Amino acid sequence: MINIKLPDGAVRSFGDPISIHNVAKNISTSLAKNTISGIVNGEYKDASFIIEEDCELKIITIKDGEALDIIRHSTAHLLAMAVKELYPDIQVTIGPVIEHGFYYDFSCEKPFIDADLALIEKKMHELAKQNIAVNRKEMSRDDAIKYFASINEKYKVEIISSIPSDNTISLYEQGDFVDLCRGPHVPNTSFLKAFKLMKLAGAYWRGDATNEMLQRIYGTAWLNQADLDNYINMLIEAEKRDHRKIAKQLSLFHLQDEAPGMVFWHPNGWQLWQIIEQYIREMYIKHGYLEVRTPQLVDRVLWERSGHWDKFRNDMFSIETDDRQYAIKPMNCPCHVQIFKQGLTSYRQLPIRLAEFGSCHRNEASGALHGIMRTRNFTQDDGHIFCTEDQIQMEVMNFIDMLFEVYAKFGLTQIAVKLSTRPKERIGSDDIWDKAEQSLANALNEKKLAFEIMQGEGAFYGPKIEFEVKDCIGRSWTTGSVQLDFSMPVRLGAEYVSEDGSKKHPVMLHRAICGSLERFIGILIEHHAGKFPLWLAPVQVSILNISEKQAKYAMEVQKHLHDMGYRCKIDTSNEKIGYKIRHWTLQKVPFLLIIGDNEMANQSVTIRRLDGVDLGVFKVTDVHKTFIGEVP
């Protein structure tokens, strides 16, 4: 007798081993019809899985969220099957589930073109409708290798060959198409309805640039058509808030061919920049940082000493003049160390926190450039803390507090935290790395922050904590980071006099909150969709007169607001009020002041908020009170 306990606590008993599908059937025919798979004692299994002993079972149907990944994975297989039917010579590689969908990488002589996507998608729908059964088979590793070799799928052979030889391999078969897979999958292709192929891309085999470039097809798949439609609409909406698009509309900045990856800031964008920079500067003061400024060009020897030349020389811009070779600084740290090294520093002075709005140049790979998110010239809100080992944890914790204070001010709340550990190529002993990684983890735990460990992703001189924010279509960008560095002070000879009079090397913390100001502004543009809060808005108020008669009065109002410290523009153009309101609303100015004969007669203005709400008539001397609560 097999007893199967269901999520509601009910137990069903069966005399013989029974498939999940048949358990569902035993409950109701309609349940069986919708069953995609099951979770047996916490493990995902196919609907065809035969239960042989007592267990807990959750049946997953088309309505359960758990079904989503299975559907996506099965859709990836459907994609591969369609591709094989259309282009038998193409080799399949891997096709995992990703956020919102899946991809599948193919190896082919001739890359796909956009037109192929529609063709392939059509084929997928045809196959899905044929209600093709998806069956699991098991094979020994060696038989699996023989099998895939026999059908000439060399990538599959390569994958299986890396699995230990005593393992059993599971394969999934649908029609003539067989793929190596752990599963589970939908019972048949008719469950796959709401999907769409999204885009083509190149991708290296096993993510290694020295390998062959494969052809990747990205797709999205959902439980139902409504979810798919929602997702597509979300993407359309997200596209509207792309920082590059809004920057054009609001004239914030532009980029042009002659300066790839370098930004021309327009008056509005530069205003925004200045506000942010000034705010960060105030935070420096509040948190005990000293602001400095260091050279743009520094002799190559300093970069050799720091170790950067060795690792990054190809990505550095350099200049040769008077028989000396300089690099345009790709980072500020070695320069800050030079400032630390001036004079003799006592342990009593530590920690010393130096900060700079440091403009750096890196010759990033052409394909890496992305609007102002990834540029060749960027400005870091860079800071370096020189401290003793005992002070590390406290400094890291204080930094984390400062970072979250800043992000909250900008309205950024969805922050992913990652701890990156020692990479393959690194300097410094394992002892030091152990200590460094541990102290960062301690600080995070102390702050009760959930974080993900990124194995091997640390900088070559030390581990780091990274803070990531997402852009409007879900791409993650690193903004803040704090990196621990025991090496650079040694390499560059930074020392302090310790309590016992001996000289010691300080520990160095590299830290940034915005990361790159360019990137941070890009994120802010998308986060606010260009509708900045009052304190950030490049233009806070626009003054609009109804007709020429009130032009002079409008200018008086403008002067009053200027004197109060507001950034305001006046529009006395020969246009109707409706036109002006439309114009300045599209410019996303937080407040519009409307002035006609009525307002002029009693020294007042009518205030219209960006969202269209008419706030009513206010005395000119009271206008600023309306802005209170919006942080002037």
Place this chain on the structure above:
RNA sequence: GCCCAAGUAGCUCAGUCGGUAGAGCACUCCCUUGGUAAGGGAGAGGUCGCCAGUUCAAUUCUGGUCGUGGGCACCA
């Protein structure tokens, strides 16, 4: 750097199956002085990314190149 796609007016885009291009908005001028998201008229504006090749003729075809977009790789 690699794979794919598209570079046309300030912006968003159409177009030329090879005969030097068009719309809307924006801009300039005129009329209109109008009360909460586009009043009307006229005008100006383009070496069709750049360099070659084929051709009587190239914005259109071919090759290269530069920058951009989507991915991959990279990200001190």
